[in-house]
Amino acid sequence: MKKIAIILSLLNTLFLLVVLAACENFSFSETHEGKVVKVLDGDSLNIIQQGKEVRIRLAEIDAPEHGQPFWKQSRQALESYVSDKNVSVEEFDRDQYGRIVGHVYLNDTRINGKLVQQGYAYVYDRYAVSKKLHEYQAQAEKNKVGIWKLPEKQRIKPWDWRKTNLK
Numbered sequence: 713m714k715k716i717a718i719i720l721s722l723l724n725t726l727f728l729l730v731v732l733a734a735c736e737n738f739s740f741s742e743t744h745e746g747k748v749v750k751v752l753d754g755d756s757l758n759i760i761q762q763g764k765e766v767r768i769r770l771a772e773i774d775a776p777e778h779g780q781p782f783w784k785q786s787r788q789a790l791e792s793y794v795s796d797k798n799v800s801v802e803e804f805d806r807d808q809y810g811r812i813v814g815h816v817y818l819n820d821t822r823i824n825g826k827l828v829q830q831g832y833a834y835v836y837d838r839y840a841v842s843k844k845l846h847e848y849q850a851q852a853e854k855n856k857v858g859i860w861k862l863p864e865k866q867r868i869k870p871w872d873w874r875k876t877n878l879k
Contacts, residue, residue: 744766744800746759747796752767759799769807769814774833780868794818833859834869
């Protein structure tokens, strides 16, 4: 009888975790807050948190790399949105370099989504889980904004560009 109670308890916990994970706005992650002190490119920035500079990689998106068409515009867009502003970062993961990979918020605006919506970044298919980001990208492509204004030949996804240009 005791074993059945334990199994039922575990199943209830598992069910709750599955339901919560299915909620797009729910997160088990840590939130970081700080002032943006540097924008490195279209998907990376540094914040000051508790007196230390912390590197943030924007989750689920990938912006053009230095040397790619539209990389300057992508970086400038992120800079115009967040430079010298206080942001919240909802940690999504840590990458192999130890950087926080997260969703960056300025007030209630998710900057990751705004960059995709306005055509300054691609949805990073390999890591993306947000359906909304895919909707934003489809709309940006349909409206030919940002990256999507470029001739198709110049629209090389950053992960493909890195394979041939960063060896």
